[in-house]
Amino acid sequence: MELIGIFGGTFNPIHNGHLVLAKTVLDTLHCNQIRFIPSAIPPHKAIPAVTARHRANMVQLAIADHPEFILDTCELDRQGPSYTIETLHLLRKRLPDQSLCLIMGQDSYLKLPTWHRWLELLDYCHLLVVHRADAEQKLQLHTEHQNRLVNIAHAAEQFTENAHGFISYLPVTPPDISSTRIREALGQREIASVPGIPDKVLYYIKANHLYQS
Numbered sequence: 001m002e003l004i005g006i007f008g009g010t011f012n013p014i015h016n017g018h019l020v021l022a023k024t025v026l027d028t029l030h031c032n033q034i035r036f037i038p039s040a041i042p043p044h045k046a047i048p049a050v051t052a053r054h055r056a057n058m059v060q061l062a063i064a065d066h067p068e069f070i071l072d073t074c075e076l077d078r079q080g081p082s083y084t085i086e087t088l089h090l091l092r093k094r095l096p097d098q099s100l101c102l103i104m105g106q107d108s109y110l111k112l113p114t115w116h117r118w119l120e121l122l123d124y125c126h127l128l129v130v131h132r133a134d135a136e137q138k139l140q141l142h143t144e145h146q147n148r149l150v151n152i153a154h155a156a157e158q159f160t161e162n163a164h165g166f167i168s169y170l171p172v173t174p175p176d177i178s179s180t181r182i183r184e185a186l187g188q189r190e191i192a193s194v195p196g197i198p199d200k201v202l203y204y205i206k207a208n209h210l211y212q213s
């Protein structure tokens, strides 16, 4: 079965941590594609000052050189909070014969029990949790997931043989970057000197006067 990576985020803005994470997952799991899905209204964060359309445009610029990376704007067309379970429901209809793998950093995984209908996620997809350098807590699998764990060495095989239902942990650490720190730097410094973000995205930010204090 084809394996599709689903990478949701606020991408406010997208940064090199996101890109290295996606490339590492692509290479480790041999995914056929990774779909970047910017959230319109993130359920667990303050509503971003930068519109979802601008955030999606920055994702498009950042991934343009990677043929396996696709921008999926399905959450931009919905009303209300962008619940991942609803996105997965939609993707399952669109991609009935593919295996889906939801990708997330360790910080997001630890907060999973606060997500809407989180126990149903594995009915739609696999989960791949990626180590994060600035994670405040050590990774511990939620009890409900303990019998679903697959060693990363076998994840590619298990994930392609089954359409959903398993979880694995990738102990590789993407660069220690966060959108929060990038936004802070953009508000304080000359835009061209902010590291950790692709040049094309920096030009877009400058041209559209985003993140200026």
Ligand code: ATP
Binding pocket: 008, 009, 010, 011, 012, 017, 018, 021, 103, 104, 105, 106, 107, 108, 130, 131, 132, 133, 173, 174, 175, 176, 177, 178, 179, 180, 181
């Ligand atoms: P913010 O600082 O605004 O909270 P963020 O940098 O965490 O944003 P998001 O768009 O919220 O970026 O992240 C999307 C997903 O990517 C999340 O699952 C997050 O855990 C993961 N992620 C983002 N940056 C990294 C990183 N540097 N290392 C590992 N995972 C990351």
